Amino acid sequence: MKPFLLSTLFSAAVISLGVAFSPVTLAKDTLNIYTYDAFASDWGPGPKIKANFEKECACEVNFVALDSSVGILSRAQLEGKSSQADVLLGLDLNLMEAAKQTGLLANHAVDTSAVTIAGGWSDKTFVPFDQGHFAFIYNSETLQSPPTSLKEVVDNQNLRVIYQDPRTSTPGLGLLLWVKSVYGDNAADAWGRLASHTVTVTKSWSDGYGLFLKGEADVVLSYTTSPAYHIVAEGDNKYKAAAASEGLYPQIEVAAMMKGAPHPALAKQFMQFILQPGFQSTVATGNWMLPVVKLDEKLPAAFDSALKPVKSLVLPAKDVAQHRKAWIDEWLNATTR
Amino acid sequence: MVKCHDSIIDVKLFFFRTVKGLLPALLGVGFFLLMGAASLAALLRYSELHSWLGYMQQPYLWRVVRFSLWQALLSSGISLLIAIPVASCLIHRQFYGRSALLQLFSVSMVVPTIVAILGLVVVYGRTGWLNQLFGVQIPLYGLVGILLAHVFFNMPLAVRLLLQGYDLIPSGQWRQASQLGFSRWAAFRWIEWHYMKKVLPGAFVLIFMLCFSSFAVVLSLGGGPKYSTLEVAIYQALRFDFDLNKASFLALLQVSICTLFAVIVYRIAPINRQDVSLLAVKSYLLKDSFWAKSADYLALLCAFVLVIPPFLAIFDPIFSPVFFKTLQSVALWNAVLVSLQIAIPAALVSLLLGVCFGVLARFCMARQYFAFLPNKIEHLGNMILMVPGLVIATGLFLTLRDFGWGLQSSYWIVVWVNAVMALPFVLRALMPVMYQQERRFRNVYLSLGIQSWSRWCLEWPLIRPSVAQALGYALLLSLGDMGVIALFGSQGLVSLPLYLFQLIGSYRLEEGACVAVVLISLCLILFYCSSRFIGGVTARVKN
Numbered sequence: 001m002k003p004f005l006l007s008t009l010f011s012a013a014v015i016s017l018g019v020a021f022s023p024v025t026l027a028k029d030t031l032n033i034y035t036y037d038a039f040a041s042d043w044g045p046g047p048k049i050k051a052n053f054e055k056e057c058a059c060e061v062n063f064v065a066l067d068s069s070v071g072i073l074s075r076a077q078l079e080g081k082s083s084q085a086d087v088l089l090g091l092d093l094n095l096m097e098a099a100k101q102t103g104l105l106a107n108h109a110v111d112t113s114a115v116t117i118a119g120g121w122s123d124k125t126f127v128p129f130d131q132g133h134f135a136f137i138y139n140s141e142t143l144q145s146p147p148t149s150l151k152e153v154v155d156n157q158n159l160r161v162i163y164q165d166p167r168t169s170t171p172g173l174g175l176l177l178w179v180k181s182v183y184g185d186n187a188a189d190a191w192g193r194l195a196s197h198t199v200t201v202t203k204s205w206s207d208g209y210g211l212f213l214k215g216e217a218d219v220v221l222s223y224t225t226s227p228a229y230h231i232v233a234e235g236d237n238k239y240k241a242a243a244a245s246e247g248l249y250p251q252i253e254v255a256a257m258m259k260g261a262p263h264p265a266l267a268k269q270f271m272q273f274i275l276q277p278g279f280q281s282t283v284a285t286g287n288w289m290l291p292v293v294k295l296d297e298k299l300p301a302a303f304d305s306a307l308k309p310v311k312s313l314v315l316p317a318k319d320v321a322q323h324r325k326a327w328i329d330e331w332l333n334a335t336t337r
Numbered sequence: 338m339v340k341c342h343d344s345i346i347d348v349k350l351f352f353f354r355t356v357k358g359l360l361p362a363l364l365g366v367g368f369f370l371l372m373g374a375a376s377l378a379a380l381l382r383y384s385e386l387h388s389w390l391g392y393m394q395q396p397y398l399w400r401v402v403r404f405s406l407w408q409a410l411l412s413s414g415i416s417l418l419i420a421i422p423v424a425s426c427l428i429h430r431q432f433y434g435r436s437a438l439l440q441l442f443s444v445s446m447v448v449p450t451i452v453a454i455l456g457l458v459v460v461y462g463r464t465g466w467l468n469q470l471f472g473v474q475i476p477l478y479g480l481v482g483i484l485l486a487h488v489f490f491n492m493p494l495a496v497r498l499l500l501q502g503y504d505l506i507p508s509g510q511w512r513q514a515s516q517l518g519f520s521r522w523a524a525f526r527w528i529e530w531h532y533m534k535k536v537l538p539g540a541f542v543l544i545f546m547l548c549f550s551s552f553a554v555v556l557s558l559g560g561g562p563k564y565s566t567l568e569v570a571i572y573q574a575l576r577f578d579f580d581l582n583k584a585s586f587l588a589l590l591q592v593s594i595c596t597l598f599a600v601i602v603y604r605i606a607p608i609n610r611q612d613v614s615l616l617a618v619k620s621y622l623l624k625d626s627f628w629a630k631s632a633d634y635l636a637l638l639c640a641f642v643l644v645i646p647p648f649l650a651i652f653d654p655i656f657s658p659v660f661f662k663t664l665q666s667v668a669l670w671n672a673v674l675v676s677l678q679i680a681i682p683a684a685l686v687s688l689l690l691g692v693c694f695g696v697l698a699r700f701c702m703a704r705q706y707f708a709f710l711p712n713k714i715e716h717l718g719n720m721i722l723m724v725p726g727l728v729i730a731t732g733l734f735l736t737l738r739d740f741g742w743g744l745q746s747s748y749w750i751v752v753w754v755n756a757v758m759a760l761p762f763v764l765r766a767l768m769p770v771m772y773q774q775e776r777r778f779r780n781v782y783l784s785l786g787i788q789s790w791s792r793w794c795l796e797w798p799l800i801r802p803s804v805a806q807a808l809g810y811a812l813l814l815s816l817g818d819m820g821v822i823a824l825f826g827s828q829g830l831v832s833l834p835l836y837l838f839q840l841i842g843s844y845r846l847e848e849g850a851c852v853a854v855v856l857i858s859l860c861l862i863l864f865y866c867s868s869r870f871i872g873g874v875t876a877r878v879k880n
Contacts, residue, residue, distance in 0.1 A: 037835065038843040042668050065831070067823035067838070070576045075824070077579050078734050082741070098579075165556060167573040195561060200478045203556040203569075206841040210455050211557070213846055215464040229844045288844070325578075332397060336563045 029059040031266045034072045035089040038287070040065040045279075045286025052278035059266050068204075069170055069253070073099050080104070081260050086267040089129070089255040093314070094173050096126055096254060097321035106259040108271045114293045115275070117252060118312040121292075126254035129274050130289035133248035133309050134174040135241040136161075136219040137226050143218050149245040150182050153219065154194045162199050162208045163221040166328055169204045170251075175221050176327055177320060178249035181313040187327070191334035201335075223251060224307045229288045231302035240307075247311030253289065359700060365693025366714070369757065373721070376732025379739070380588070383581035392586050398570070402594065405566045408480065408555070409548035412487035416544055419488070419643070420495035421533065422636035425525055427496070428503050429623065430633055438640075439500075441648060442493030443809065444860040447817030449834055450553040451841065452651055452853040457486055457558070459650035466646065482558030487551065489647055491544045492640065498543070501769055501803075502536035503529070515622060521629035538606035539765055542599045546722045546761075549595060567591045571725050581731075588728040595723035599716060651857065654850040663851040672836035672852075673859065676816050679751055679832060680863075684811035686756035691763035691807055694718050698768065699775040715768055719761045726820045730754050734825070747825040754821045759811035766807035770800050798873070805872030809864040816860055833859070 031053075040046035040063035050061040066072050069090045076083055083104070091099055099105060107124045115121040117131055136153055138146045147153045153161060164172035183190045199217045202208035212220035219242060230236040255274055257267040273279055280291040284299050290306075291299075392398065427435065448456075460466050461477050468474050475481060506528060514524045552568040559565065567587055574584040654660050663669060698714040701707035721729070733750055774796050782792055819834040831839070833856045841849035 036842075037831075037839045041839045041843065042666075043845070044843060065839075067835075068576075071823065074576050074579050078731065079738060082738060165562065165569075167562075167569065167577060168556070198561055200557055200560045201562055203553045204842075206838070206846075207451055207454065207553060207557045209844075210451060210841060210846050211458060214455060214458045214462060216458055216462055226844075233844070329397075332562055335561055336397070336400070 029263065029266065030062050031057070031059055031086050031263055031270060032062050032064060032084050033087045033089050033270070034064045034066060034075060034085045036069050036072060037065040037067060039063075039090055043286070045282035048282040048286065049279055052282075053270060053273055056273065056278070057266060057269055059263075069095065073102075076104055076258070077102055083258060083260065084262060085258050086261040086263050087255055087257050087270055091126070091254050091256070092170055093250065093252045093254070093317070094170070094177065094320055094324075096123070097317045099256065100125055101321075104258055104260070105256045106261070106264075108257060109268065110271050110275065112275070116294055117292055118250075119314070123254075126256050127271055127274050128252050128254050128292045129279065130283040130287055131250060131252045131292050132289045133224045133250050133307075133312070134171060134178060134221060135224045135226075135244070135248055135307055137212070137222045137239055138219045138242055139215075139238055140240045141238045142215075146240070146242045147219065148243050150178065151246070153242070153244075154179075154190045157197050159197060159219060160199045160217045161194065161197060161219055161221075162212055162217040163201055164205055164208050165201050165203055166331060169202075171205050171208075171221050171223075172201070173324075174249050174251055176331055177315050178313065180327055181249065181315050182246045188330050188334040191331050192337060195335040195337075198335075223289070224248065224309070225288050225290060225303065228284075228300070228302040228306055231305075232285060232300050243307060243310075245310065247313040248307075248309035250309075250312050250314055251289075252292075253287075359697065362693040362696040362700075365690055366697055366717075369690055369693075369760075370717075372733065372753065372757070373729075375736045376729050377585075379732045379735035380581055380585040380728065383735075384585045385582050388582060389586045392583060401565050401567060401570065402590075404564060405549050406594070406598075408483055408487075408564070409545050409551075411480075412484055412491065412548040413541055413544040415484060416488050416492040416495045417537065417541060419492050419636070419639050420499055420540075422632060423492075423640045424496050424499035424503065424533075425521075425529060426633040426636050427500065428529075429521065439497070440861055440865060441644070442496055443864050444813060444857055445493040445644060445648075446490050446547075447813045447860055448490070448651065448857060449817065449819065449837060449853060451557075452837075452850065453486060453489060453647065454554065454557050455846075455850070456647035456650040457482070457489065459653070460646040461485065466650075478558055478560030479564070482560070483551075483555055483564065485643070486554045486558055487548050488643055490554075491547060493644055495540050495544060496640075497806075498536055498540040498765060499533060501766065501806075502532045504802075505535065505769060505773060506532050518624050520624050520626060521632075524623050534606070536769070538602050542602050542719065543722070543761060543765060545598060545602075546595050546719070549598075550591065550723070550725060567594075568725055571728060575727055575731060584728060584731070588724055591725070592720065592723045596716075596720070599719070603712065603716075651850070652854055654847065655854055657847065657851075659847045660851045660854070663848050664855070668831075668836065669852065669855065672831050672833045673855070675831055676833040676856075676859070679748075679755060679818075679822070680812050680815035683752045683755035683815035684759065684808050686752065687759040687763050687811040687815075688804070688808050690756060690760055691718070691767045691811075694760075694764060695767050695771040699771050702772060702775060703779055711772070715764055718764045721757050722761045726754060726758055726818075727824060729757065730821050730824050748830065751818075751822050751825050751830070752815075755815040755818050756811070758818070758821070759814040762810040762814060763807040766803050766810060767800075770803040774800060802868070802872045805868045805870075808871060809867040812863045812867060813860050816856070816863070 035046065038044050046063050050063070053061055064085070066075050069092055072088050072090055073095055076085055076088055079085070081104075088099070088105070105125050108127055110127050112121040112123075112127060115128060117128060121128055136147065140146070147156060147159065153159060163175050166172035166176040179190055180187050200211070202211065205222070208220050209222055211217065224241045227239045227241055230239045255271065257264075257271055261267040275293050277295055280293050280295055281297065283289050283291050284303055290303065427439065458465060458477070461475055461482075462468070463474070477485070510528050514528055519527070549566065550568045551566060552572065555564055555566050556569060567590065571584055571587045571591070574580045574587060694714055694717075698711040701710035701714065730750065733754065737750070778796075782788070787795065817834060818832070819838065822830065822832050822835055823838075833852065837849050837852040837856065840846075840852060
């Protein structure tokens with residue numbers, strides 16, 4: 001009936017598509033690294049790492065920025081064996097087991113003896129690249145008597161708490177495991193008590209942290225290194241991490257290379273590079289996490305004052321992978337009662 | 338014998354010519370169906386039906402479904418209840434800032450959720466304006482917060498959808514109303530309501546679906562996992578568990594529930610018969626009264642209180658020094674460019690698809706045997722809203738992978754999925770006027786043999802405001818998209834919303850807020866340009 005208009009519209013669409021889209025031509029020796037968005041952003045450690053590594057390898061580093069660390073894994077899973085990825089950078093401790101089970105990852109040959117993580121590092125697939133601990137952050141100007149233990153956060157009914165959903169965010173999952181490792185079989189009761197003074201449980205870290213900065217809660221679940229950002233970047237000393245006498249749950253970010261990596265030699269070289277100063281010196285002020293090896297140059301003073309855990313609580317990765325669903329259900333039942 | 342033979346040839350010839358004429362439209366709709374079916378099939382390939390029974394028996398799932406239904410019904414109901422008097426008021430009253438208000442109404446739904454949530458918190462939160470100015474503290478976290486956010490997003494959309502209904506009112510009816518000395522209430526009762534009834538079911542279903550699948554708002558303002566939606570479970574299944582089986586079950590469940598809802602609404606609603614009317618509406622003065630005035634003030638006040646303060650909170654960062662620093666960053670303008678590169682083609686594709694749907698639907702409308710089809714065709718286009726974008730994108734990704742197309746095509750996928758996601762809005766804007774044109778001029782066109790291009794040329798002046806609105810919505814939705822591009826992200830494909838999330842994902846909330854201002858301003862500009870240059874002068878009523 002109206003083929004003309006349709007074809008005109010269609011060709012207009014096609015032309016504008018053609019104009020708008022100029023394909024990215026990839027040079028032959030390009031190392032594809034899948035990572036999360038903040039890592040690859042201009043202010044993240046990505047650009048510096050790219051520059052440092054390119055000096056050594058005579059190659060080009062291409063960061064593919066995905067929306068979250070979970071996003072990295074699901075993208076690799078979606079692409080399966082046909083993936084163009086050489087290295088996955090930015091998975092964390094609790095995703096390791098699931099990532100291994102995909103069968104997409106290769107073993108590394110990196111000597112991890114220099115790693116300073118409590119308890120050492122012996123994993124054959126993953127190389128850690130930065131570390132920190134989950135902690136509740138508070139505003140020291142408005143909260144006069146901050147909690148000193150996880151039990152206090154759970155039990156103090158006057159404390160307004162924001163944390164993240166363990167179904168959709170990694171810090172949320174971290175808290176789930178933290179509570180589990182402190183309370184064990186009594187975790188459900190603890191969740192119930194926490195629920196009565198929880199302001200809200202957000203989808204992602206940024207939602208929760210944003211609400212906290214707007215003054216909606218006394219404490220928010222974040223990282224021990226969060227105050228360092230406010231000190232270094234904003235010159236603001238009021239945000240502090242609350243201590244926990246039971247110990248803190250660690251957040252360790254890891255990298256692995258793909259079995260089907262298009263550039264296996266480059267990928268191997270990069271895996272070695274991760275523990276070198278060229279990489280490690282960028283994570284503190286780039287990613288606001290602590291390096292995993294001892295560096296010659298000192299970190300900014302803000303990191304020295306960062307909360308150090310009395311004990312690093314960590315559940316075995318196998319247990320986490322096996323019971324994660326059950327624990328999430330336990331949390332769900334306890335908080336929706 | 339011979340005569341009979343002739344008529345068969347006639348029928349064949351007629352059939353052939355009709356099909357040939359409809360071919361582009363059929364192709365468009367067919368392509369849409371093919372892509373939809375392909376992504377569905379890709380997901381279903383990974384599903385094990387026998388495990389679905391197990392999912393069905395989870396009590397939490399049904400609690401979530403019940404709550405989703407409840408909050409979506411409340412949200413869409415309240416949005417429409419407020420929107421009806423507001424729309425009526427905006428039609429009858431001219432006041433300073435009216436067109437600016439309408440512009441603002443057009444962009445509310447693309448405000449990134451996190452920005453809207455923080456905006457609401459600034460207004461209604463613990464240290465918010467409401468508390469500081471009046472000492473009033475509302476329990477924001479829970480159903481109240483969810484409803485406030487959903488009304489903020491959707492009431493303006495509802496107003497704009499209802500105003501489309503007003504466009505269908507023939508100016509003769511207004512003239513008569515004016516001559517007979519109708520009061521506002523009488524005019525509403527005898528004229529406006531009659532036309533509103535035509536757009537209400539569609540608007541209701543659209544907003545219901547938007548609220549039913551709302552995600553970050555429900556989680557962040559819900560105050561805990563007690564309030565959740567199916568979309569949360571789908572996200573969890575797809576991203577955290579990579580459980581394609583469960584994800585496709587949940588997606589199908591969501592589609593079934595929404596379809597059921599839509600079927601019920603359309604069953605109850607009166608049959609949509611478009612009337613013959615003139616589009617160039619001239620406004621006639623109606624008898625004003627104290628009651629009419631107070632009702633209008635009340636409606637406007639309601640709209641102002643619910644929509645304006647959060648917007649003011651969102652635009653607040655322009656006074657901070659960070660704003661100018663943010664404006665100077667190259668990354669921001671790169672992101673603007675990428676956003677435009679995605680939004681403009683996506684909007685054009687969406688409009689093209691919308692026209693295909695419209696042409697097919699109105700072809701069927703006038704033909705006895707197909708007369709039942711138009712609603713179905715329209716609903717087909719709407720269905721896409723029920724399927725989470727993440728699911729469509731994942732399905733497409735898997736399909737393309739099986740064809741051996743990898744990352745290189747990610748740009749096209751982003752454009753395509755965005756175009757498809759905007760289709761329901763394009764259809765809402767386009768369909769009423771296309772039906773109306775068909776009813777009004779079909780016989781004239783048929784008897785004079787005016788077809789295809791010539792027909793479009795004749796129709797263009799009358800349908801261009803609607804085309805502009807459709808294009809505007811498609812542009813805005815693609816600009817605001819976050820989910821699709823996040824899944825297919827790659828270097829160099831950082832759109833404005835993605836850039837915003839990068840910023841707030843690494844503590845830079847203030848800069849993020851500034852980027853949000855840029856995003857909303859860009860939306861406003863594009864929407865204005867679309868209605869100004871494509872809509873032409875006849876867009877007066879809408880803007």
